[in-house]
Amino acid sequence: MNRNRRLAWILGWRLASRSRLRTLLVCLAIALPVAAGTGVAAVTATARVSMPEAEAGVFGSADGRLTTLPGERSADATAPARLAEQLKPSLPGDTRLAYDIDVLGLTIRGPEGRQSTVDGRAVDLADPLIDGLYRVDQGAPSAQDGTIVLSAALADAVGITKTGQSVSIGSGQFTVSALVADRFDLKHRLFALPPGGPKATAALTSAKGLGSPRWFVTWPPHADLPTVSGKLKSAGYAYVPSSQAAALSEQGDAMDSTALLVGLGLLAETVLLVTAAFAVVVRSQRRHMGLLAALGAPAKVTASFLRTHALFVAVIGSLAGIAVGQVVARVAAPVLAERAGADWGPVDGAWTTSLVLAAIAVAVTALASVLPSRAALREDPTALLKAVPPVHSTRRLRLRTAAAGTLVAAAVAGLGAVVINAGALTAVLGVIVFAAGITATALVLSSFATNKANTAYLPLPTVLRSAVRSLLAFPVRAITTVIALGVVAAVSTTVLIASASVAHKQREDYLPELPDTSALIVSSRPLTTTERGALRSSTGASEVSTGYQRAAIARDGKQLPVSPRTDFLDCIDDRGLLKYGNNDWQPCYLASESHIPFPTVGIADSGGAEALAGTMTDEQRQRYESGQAAVAVTPVGLTNEVSLVAMGRKPDGFVLENTATLPLIHPSSARETEYQQLPAVLVSQAGARESGIIPVGSPTYLLNADGKPVQQDILRALPVDAQADSTVAVESGPSVVGAVARLQPAVAAISVLTTMLIVAAMVSLWTSDLRGEYQMLGAVGATAWWRRRLASSMSGLLIVISCVAGTLWGIAASIAFLTGMDTGIAVPVGWLAITVVAAAITAAVMGGAVVPRHARAQRQA
């Protein structure tokens, strides 16, 4: 059969090379989903690679962390050995511990006398238990007393250029053993020094404050964790396992399920696109198939030439898809990583997934070519020679309608099953729902349309009526196109909804960052009005608030922070422990309506209050200034009255002390969202005095600009004497958890673009299939402009039908899918509208553009 194979090769190859436009379009139809899949897989894999790293950023290589109660301080904080002794009875033998404590406000002096007062931690970074906490840029952390590790930003500030140099803290000298950066390169000023030794202990006593002691912990094998955890709880400690880095793993899950959804969608898209494309290809080869039969070519040759052609375009298409996907991933990953505020490291090509995708595409294409060519080969050669596919009998149409009805029923049943069920099955069912739904819709529409093929009564302009008639003239072709484009619309809808919902969930779940146009300045001293004016003019800021300070009350020689009473406080039990899982605040946060964990009350004058919270009326300002009312900065979860409470810990338990209850002003033009760094509620100096509240901490300023403020510019614009010890934050810090939220616009834009490309490919394919008809129309006197309008209206109509059906089914599928995921559903109406409009415009433009310019009577079809 060698001769037959050669023939098949020639015919298959020539089919590709002789109609280049169509080959290009079919290749595109194959390449696009492969490229998108490859890109998504590579980006997901790359982001995934960073997950363990990000986890290490919090937990090192430890099993988890032990913490004492929030805010509790210990007299023994500088003596880790003694603290560890107290812990021992609650722990199994052979437990490995590494001490860690926050050090607040330590003044570090460089060799040239430059100094900086910063926060850091006392922790031994040389301990293998916490390997990976920071990225070491230079040197190696040492466990020896008298050594210190600095972040690059801090080293810069105090004039340290390399390891081996010394800094002094109080009267002690510390050798810099390593320069490090946090995983997210946020240029924070921080230090770490190994605790326990005499030098370290002396240094810690000169700090303004110390946090509560905590330990990195690694359990001996076979430790009975539930028992251990219980023991620890009753001793006043909480254990947070690294697996409960809820934020991180949830991000991973969200990314995985989004990728899974996108993957399944792309698979369905590939199947339908390629099927539709090959329906066109096989139809164009009908006459050749008939001719080959007349010349005596066995059916095998005919079938195998189409298969060869399919394999050829499939291989080219999927290779191109992989190449494009990889390039896109390589270009996009760093950009996305930056947006996500994470260091994703080198791009993981996810080659296995790419190759699997390509293999699936090739297999699907082979199948897509085999099925219609088999069907065609079952017809008589004379029927094939007539080139026009047979018109289906009413009986077949009735069968089709029945099949469509069954599919609708299956889709509804699938939807029902999904709503009841949850889990992995959900994803599969979700895809079935929309695939079945789209198919059913298209079939119903087409059988309806064929039964009402008389278009004369339609009150439409001639061009549109002709377009409808042309669509109905080839119902099968119209159905395949509607199905394929409908699936494209459904996939893009699903992607949009899923990403928006996950983003929404993340926004709900986690603390919002500073607004893009704001910076927070924690100044070492109050700034005068003139200095604030200078700051405003040199940074181009529109507004710099008057400084506010955090509110506290003095009790037993301690300062207790003051918070607004919200339902979050209900989460704290009478022993001061958080009620949910292992003293973890996240579940409490989620359970609370207000979503304000450990919020603060701030003290500011009315100018500051207006900059932070929004404009007040004269009457409101007067009430605020006289101390009769408080202002809500963070409106979420707060009503018209607020109780200010101080959280304190007594030997017998945890207490909330009510300090004042004030009416709450919600200024006009207040923000909708909360910002972690800002106080939730503000009181004026007068209000504070009346309630016995004192200001504590450094004065903090909010700077509002028109664009994104630059940290360095603001620092430079501060008075010289305040520069060294002030901090400027332009974002809230390493908010890895918001990755999907931040990526959502990018995902949406990519989805719209992909949809446009696919629509362009399909419409061109469809229009090129009708080339002959358009040339004939030209020959009988239709102007080029009229033909273009006809083609545009036809493709526009197709797209509108497909998009409406596809979007609806996409919404149904997403609801099904997301119900299983236990995620709220956000429908990004704007993006959906953009998709539909963009698709319709693309279709109309492409439809018009591909119409042959010249009129010609048909010759050699």
Place this chain on the structure above:
Amino acid sequence: MRTAVSTTPGAGGPDEPVLRLEGVHKVYGTGETRHVALDGVTVDFHAARLTALVGHSGSGKSTLLNISGGLEQATSGTITLAGHVLTKMGPAELTRTRASLVSYVFQEYNLIRTMTVLENVCLPLELSGMARAEARRRAATALERTGVPRHTRKFPDQLSGGEQQRVAIARAIADQRPLVLADEPTGALDSANGERVIELLREVTAGGVACVIATHNPEVTAAADHIVRIQDGRVVEGGA
């Protein structure tokens, strides 16, 4: 594996027809759409004879040709082609039989437009099992005979209608299959080109081939050795 089909005429000697149709019926559709295209056709076609098949439009000429070459199945009756009974064959066997015994020339769209002129002519030769070099040699000779040797590397849509038709005839000549069925081969051509085609088909017939031409063209009828006239699916002149 291809089983060779004997190309020698049937067992009954040189006078035996290459193609014999006996009581052939062809019915299209059922119920309301039922149409009898051939109604008991009995006719013989002999070697070295050019037969013109004439009749009004819709009388059943194309149907007869298609059934004779096994492109369509007859509803009833017997068709014997060079000793083989087509009406007993399945589609695959019919295809094999065509590959060794039948050449077609249609009114239009005769050529595979993704193949060059030379490849188009080589195609049936290779399908009937000839080596490539030999096939090319024979194809070149046939193209020379039909007067299109300059165009061997062109694709069909780069040729005029008349040239395309001559290539189709070159393809029929090259393989020397004993039966040539031509359905209005001059229908799309001007009279000069039409005459050229008739001349070529006469040459082919002279080589010992049975040639059947369905036509409305009086010049073809004039050049024919024998005329078969059909009317409403029945042979009214020249039947057996």
